[in-house]
Amino acid sequence: MEMAEEQGKDLVQMRYDQETMTSTVKILDYGKYMYLKQKEDREKKKNQKPNVMKELKLNYSIGENDLALKIKKAKEML
Template identity: 40%
Template sequence: MNDDIRATELRCNVDGGEPLGIVSLDEAMDKANELGLDLVLIAPDAKPPVAKIMDYGKYRYQEERKLKEQRKNQVKIDIKEIKLSVKIAENDISYKVKHAREFLEQGKHVKFRVFLRGREMANPQAAKDVLLRIWPMVEDIGVMDKSPKFEGRYYNMYVLPKK
C-alpha cells in the first residue's frame, strides 16, 4: 500500500467513486493524497495491477468486525466420547448407554469407542458386535453419522442427536 507499491502503471479505482482508468503510480499517489486516503494494491498479479484509493484503517476495522460477527454466530459442537471394551458386561453397557442418551438429549454428539487390547486385535469383529448391540438402545433419539469403523486399535461409531 502507498509507497510500497512497485508497479509503474496501475488500473486505479476510487472507493465509492468512478474508476480513474490506467494511470501512473505518481498520479495515483497524488490523487490519494489529494483525497486524504490510502492507495491499496488489490490485484497485484493483474495486467496492469489493480489499486484502489480507500481509507485503509476503516477497511481493516470493518473486516475485523465481520470476522468477529462470524465467530459469534458459529455453533460449537461438543463431542462426548464413551469408551468401551470387548469384554463389557450388560449392566456396564446399560450404564454407559444411559450417559450417552443424556448427552444426546443435551444436543451433543457421541462417539462410541471400543479399544482392542493384545489378542483382541485378532478378532476385531467382536468390537463391531459390541457397537451393534449398543445401537438399538440409542437409535430412537440418535442418528448414526458414521457406522462402526475400524481405525488403528479402535472401533469407532458416531451418533448425532435427532433434530
C-alpha cells in the same frame, strides 16, 4: 496515486497477480477499512458453530423400537 492524495485517502493493494505482474488497488480510508475487516472477522468467529463430540450409547439388551430410534438419531447426527 495523485487521486488518492487529492481525496486525502490511501491507496490499498487488494490483490496481486503473479502471472501478469499487476496489482488491483482501491482508494479508501485504510483505518476504516481495517476496522470494518476486523469487525467482519469477529462476526464470522462469533457465528461459528463449536465442534461438539456426540455420543450414542447402545446396550446389548436394547429393544427393537429403541434401536430404531437410536438409528434415527444417529442419522440426524451425521
